[in-house]
Every structure is written in C-alpha cells, then in structure tokens.
Amino acid sequence: MTRPSFAGRVEQARRSGELIVQPRMGFSDPALMRAGLLATKAARANTVGTITLDSYTRVRDFSSAARAVAAGRPLNGYPIIAHGVPTTRAMLDGVLDAGFPVQVRHGSAEAEEVVAALVACGLDATEGGPVSYCLPYGRVPLRTAVDSWRRSCRELADRCANPHLESFGGCMMGQLCPPGLLVALTVLEALFFRQNGVRDVSMSLAQQSNTRQDLLALAALRRLATERLGPPPGWHLVVYTYMGLFPRTAAGSRAVVRDAVHLASRAGATRLIVKSAVEASRIPSAAENVQALEHAGSVVPPPAAPADGDNEVYREARSLLEATLDLHDDIGEALVAAFAAGILDVPYCVHDDNAGRARSGVAPDGTIFWSDLGSLPLRGTADVRPRHTPTSAELLDALSLVRTRYDTAATGPEEAGLSTTP
Amino acid sequence: MLTPLHNGWFRQPEARHVLLTTVASDAHTWNLVYLELLLVELGREVTNLGPCVPVSTVVESCRRRPPALLVVSTVNGHGAADGLELVRSLYRDPATRAVPAVIGGKLGIGGAAGECRRDLLAAGYRAVYEDTDPETPYEFLARALDTAAGPAGHVRDSA
Numbered sequence: 001m002t003r004p005s006f007a008g009r010v011e012q013a014r015r016s017g018e019l020i021v022q023p024r025m026g027f028s029d030p031a032l033m034r035a036g037l038l039a040t041k042a043a044r045a046n047t048v049g050t051i052t053l054d055s056y057t058r059v060r061d062f063s064s065a066a067r068a069v070a071a072g073r074p075l076n077g078y079p080i081i082a083h084g085v086p087t088t089r090a091m092l093d094g095v096l097d098a099g100f101p102v103q104v105r106h107g108s109a110e111a112e113e114v115v116a117a118l119v120a121c122g123l124d125a126t127e128g129g130p131v132s133y134c135l136p137y138g139r140v141p142l143r144t145a146v147d148s149w150r151r152s153c154r155e156l157a158d159r160c161a162n163p164h165l166e167s168f169g170g171c172m173m174g175q176l177c178p179p180g181l182l183v184a185l186t187v188l189e190a191l192f193f194r195q196n197g198v199r200d201v202s203m204s205l206a207q208q209s210n211t212r213q214d215l216l217a218l219a220a221l222r223r224l225a226t227e228r229l230g231p232p233p234g235w236h237l238v239v240y241t242y243m244g245l246f247p248r249t250a251a252g253s254r255a256v257v258r259d260a261v262h263l264a265s266r267a268g269a270t271r272l273i274v275k276s277a278v279e280a281s282r283i284p285s286a287a288e289n290v291q292a293l294e295h296a297g298s299v300v301p302p303p304a305a306p307a308d309g310d311n312e313v314y315r316e317a318r319s320l321l322e323a324t325l326d327l328h329d330d331i332g333e334a335l336v337a338a339f340a341a342g343i344l345d346v347p348y349c350v351h352d353d354n355a356g357r358a359r360s361g362v363a364p365d366g367t368i369f370w371s372d373l374g375s376l377p378l379r380g381t382a383d384v385r386p387r388h389t390p391t392s393a394e395l396l397d398a399l400s401l402v403r404t405r406y407d408t409a410a411t412g413p414e415e416a417g418l419s420t421t422p
Numbered sequence: 423m424l425t426p427l428h429n430g431w432f433r434q435p436e437a438r439h440v441l442l443t444t445v446a447s448d449a450h451t452w453n454l455v456y457l458e459l460l461l462v463e464l465g466r467e468v469t470n471l472g473p474c475v476p477v478s479t480v481v482e483s484c485r486r487r488p489p490a491l492l493v494v495s496t497v498n499g500h501g502a503a504d505g506l507e508l509v510r511s512l513y514r515d516p517a518t519r520a521v522p523a524v525i526g527g528k529l530g531i532g533g534a535a536g537e538c539r540r541d542l543l544a545a546g547y548r549a550v551y552e553d554t555d556p557e558t559p560y561e562f563l564a565r566a567l568d569t570a571a572g573p574a575g576h577v578r579d580s581a
Contacts, residue, residue, distance in 0.1 A: 136451065281554070391459060391463065392560075
C-alpha cells in the first residue's frame with residue numbers, strides 16, 4: 001500500500017514555490033484532536049496537520065499520561081502512547097490523505113517509543129534532534145539523547161517508505177541565541193539524520209527580533225545546507241513564528257505572524273509554523289489555531305528573493321560546523337565532543353552537558369550578538385560586544401523586546417504595559 | 423546536578439538558602455534563569471535544580487539541605503496537577519514537612535485557574551502566583567521570603 005507521505009506533499013509545495021502553514025496543536029481528547037485536524041484541513045490556507053504531544057509523554061512518564069486520560073483530566077497535548085494505536089488510527093481515519101499529511105511534534109530527548117508509536121499509527125513525519133530536543137529541555141545526558149535519536153532515525157528509516165524528520169536546531173531556547181549557532185546546529189542535526197538513514201529532512205530557523213538578521217540567517221542556512229546536503233529535493237527550510245515571549249494583544253500577535261509570513265516568503269522557505277493570538281496566555285483552541293492559519297494564509301507575501309548567503313552568519317555557522325565535524329566521522333560522537341569542549345555552547349542553557357561559558361545579548365534594534373565567546377571557535381569571525389551579566393530586569397527586558405515592540409505598535413505604550421518590569 | 427549560575431557569600435547561608443525548581447514534566451528554563459537572578463538580587467543564595475525535576479529529587483534536596491523557602495515555577499500547564507503531587511510528597515515526609523513552599527507561573531492549561539489555586543493552598547503551599555496576577559514576581563517573592571520564617575499559613579495568598 002502506498003501511504004500518503006509528509007515528505008511527498010512538502011516536496012510538491014517546494015517545487016511550486018508554495019508556502020505551507022502549519023499549527024502547533026495538541027489536545028488530549030481524541031475527539032478534540034480529530035476536530036482540530038479536520039479544522040486545520042478545511043482552513044482557507046495551504047495547511048498540513050500537527051499532533052503536538054503532551055509533556056508527560058515527552059519525558060516518558062507514560063503512566064501519568066495514562067492516569068490523566070483515565071481521569072478525563074486534560075493535558076497540554078495528545079498522549080499518543082497512553083491512547084494506544086487503535087484509538088489514534090481511528091482518530092486519524094479520514095483525516096490523513098495525500099493532500100493532508102500530519103506531523104508529530106513533541107520535545108522528547110529519548111524518542112524511540114514516540115517514533116515507534118507514530119509509525120504504528122500510520123504516520124511518517126516528526127520533529128526533533130539529539131541536541132535540540134535535549135539541551136534546552138531537561139536532564140537527559142546528551143550522550144543518551146544521541147544514542148536514542150540514532151535508534152529513532154533507524155526506526156523511521158526501516159519502517160517508512162519516505163519518512164521525514166525536521167531538526168528543531170533553529171530554535172534553541174527560543175530566543176537570544178545568535179543565528180550563526182542556530183544555523184550550524186540545524187545543519188549538523190540534518191546531517192546526523194542523513195547519516196542514520198533518514199533522507200528527507202528539514203532545517204529550521206525561528207524568527208527572532210531583527211528582520212535583517214533573520215534574512216541573513218536564512219540565506220546563510222540555505223547556502224550551508226546546499227553545500228553540505230546537496231541541492232534539493234531531499235530537504236527544505238522551515239520557519240518558526242517567534243518562539244519567545246509572545247505579544248499579549250491580538251493585533252500584536254497578528255503582526256508577528258504577518259512578519260513571519262513575509263520572512264518565510266522572502267527567504268524562500270517551504271513551511272511556516274504559525275502561532276495563535278492567545279499564545280501568551282494559554283494553549284489555543286482549534287478555532288483560534290484556524291484563525292491564525294487563515295490569517296497567515298491571507299497575507300500577500302512579497303516575492304521570494306533569496307540572497308547568496310555569503311554573509312557573517314554563514315561564516316560563523318561554517319566555522320562552528322567545520323570545527324565540530326573535525327572531531328569525529330560519526331556526527332553523533334562529534335556533537336557530544338563539541339559540547340564537551342565548548343566548541344558548541346548555547347547561551348543561557350542550564351543543561352549539565354552545555355559548557356555555559358558563551359553569552360549573548362540583544363541590541364535595541366533587536367540584533368542578537370555574542371557578548372562572550374567562551375570556547376567557541378569564532379575569534380576573528382564573530383563580532384563580540386562584551387556586556388556585564390544582566391540583572392533580572394535587564395534579562396526580562398531582553399526577553400520581552402518583541403512582545404513590547406509589537407504590543408506597543410498595536411496599542412500605544414500605556415496599554416502595552418511598558419512599566420511592568422520590576 | 424545542575425550547577426547554580428551564581429553564588430554569593432552570606433553570613434547565614436542556610437537562612438538565606440532558596441531552592442528553585444519546577445515540576446517533573448516541565449521543560450521550560452527561562453523562568454528559572456530569570457527567577458534565579460531575581461532571588462540573588464533579593465539577597466538569597468539559590469540552588470537552581472533546572473527543568474524536568476523528579477519529585478524525589480526535590481524532596482531529597484530539601485532533606486539534605488532544608489531551604490528557607492522552596493520556590494516552584496512552572497509554565498507548561500501541568501503545574502496544577504504536578505504541583506499538588508510535589509507538595510504532598512514533600513509534606514508526607516517528616517524530614518521535609520516544615521519546608522515552606524510557594525508555587526507560581528501558568529498553572530493550568532486553560533489560563534488563570536481559580537480552583538487550582540484553592541487546591542494548591544489546601545495541599546500546603548503558603549502562596550500561589552498566577553502570571554496574570556496584578557503583583558509582579560518580585561513583589562510576590564519578596565513578600566514570601568519576608569514571611570517564610572513565620573508559622574504555616576502566615577503568607578497571604580496574593581489573590
């Protein structure tokens with residue numbers, strides 16, 4: 001039987017220059033999850049579906065997920081393992097088809113059970129990575145995550161005809177991570193997926209706080225990806241609507257999504273992950289998600305104008321990637337060694353396996369910069385602007401830059417609550 | 423163990439020691455990074471346990487070195503349920519029954535949840551903070567720290 005594949009649908013979009021919009025959506029009740037997917041499918045936009053898993057499943061606490069299901073207590077996502085294969089297959093029946101594939105998004109540092117479950121349910125696409133689903137997200141050692149993601153890749157490759165795996169490496173901590181490191185990490189994870197048997201991959205970048213820098217980063221990503229993975233087919237770029245503190249106003253949220261559509265279109269990305277207007281306060285309903293998707297779908301995008309990508313972000317990313325790949329032929333081993341040596345080092349990440357010596361800051365115009373390189377091999381490559389360790393108020397201001405800017409533009413300074421900083 | 427980002431020198435380290443944690447299923451860390459800076463600025467010595475902390479790790483940390491205050495910060499929407507389990511385990515153990523605890527963040531998946539606040543207080547938290555509360559985190563924590571040494575129930579709930 002030929003199953004509809006996520007990779008096939010997205011490749012068709014990439015060839016025709018179409019931008020696919022996709023929600024982050026997960027409900028614990030299968031009926032709600034089905035309704036949400038059907039609403040996504042029916043939305044007036046080029047959509048694919050998402051099943052976002054709950055936090056218990058992500059940390060492999062399957063018994064807590066099962067207890068919540070038994071008690072009818074709602075979770076923050078869909079507990080794919082607690083529900084079991086027949087329930088999920090029934091939930092997807094008539095939803096999944098060649099025009100509407102569904103991806104599972106989660107956040108599991110150890111993903112074998114999740115991957116086995118999604119494959120058993122007839123799905124062939126997920127998101128993750130040994131670094132991006134580990135370091136920002138918990139206590140699992142990087143070595144354990146690398147081994148687990150190797151097995152997860154093999155499982156996908158062995159059991160699906162044309163599986164797809166998206167690297168979350170373009171997000172790391174959601175905000176304040178300099179783009180050179182994001183680009184290097186997402187390409188390294190894509191190479192890791194390929195080395196472990198999954199051919200069709202996507203590389204990501206989260207919209208940050210300065211559009212010029214975001215465009216440089218996406219051009220750099222395209223250039224580095226083409227050099228290392230060869231030209232498409234076989235990969236595409238995905239943009240995440242801003243992943244940090246989201247605007248509180250509906251108008252501010254819509255403006256962020258509009259700018260994300262512009263960014264993805266100008267950079268020639270194939271997919272955009274969209275956020276809803278209630279992102280700042282709670283998990284959105286299906287209807288709120290559909291509103292956001294239709295809003296994104298209605299934005300008239302500027303024409304694609306990909307730059308050649310030979311820029312400062314590219315030079316940083318290439319230095320980090322080459323220094324990492326020099327450490328070992330096996331990319332998983334190279335990643336473990338690079339983090340141990342501080343050759344890769346994610347600012348503000350508190351994980352034990354992250355050196356924590358590199359620091360970053362954000363300029364008033366939203367540009368993210370290195371304030372301390374730690375052991376990153378970027379001396380002479382990166383522009384470093386030393387800063388003192390931020391106070392809590394300064395950190396909150398930096399984290400709130402995008403929220404404040406969009407809420408202020410939407411409502412004026414008083415209603416945007418500019419004076420809430422303690 | 424995760425290493426604290428900051429260490430200070432204090433004359434009475436135990437009285438100033440604050441244990442900062444989140445619940446077992448919560449992977450968010452910006453809230454923890456921010457609160458650690460804030461608690462240090464409030465003159466405290468902070469142990470930051472990082473994300474996805476098992477209940478047993480929190481209880482063991484409190485046993486080994488009883489803090490002046492346990493601060494539980496959670497934003498993934500499971501705090502209402504996981505926060506209950508955490509505080510019940512903490513107060514079931516005689517060695518940690520006296521540790522004053524507060525919890526805050528985004529506690530339920532549907533936004534500000536009034537009934538979960540009541541349950542959390544009934545289970546033993548001295549105070550509960552929802553990020554929609556009018557008070558700032560700084561004001562809430564300053565108040566919680568000031569009164570943590572008092573008898574149970576001394577800290578007013580902020581709502």
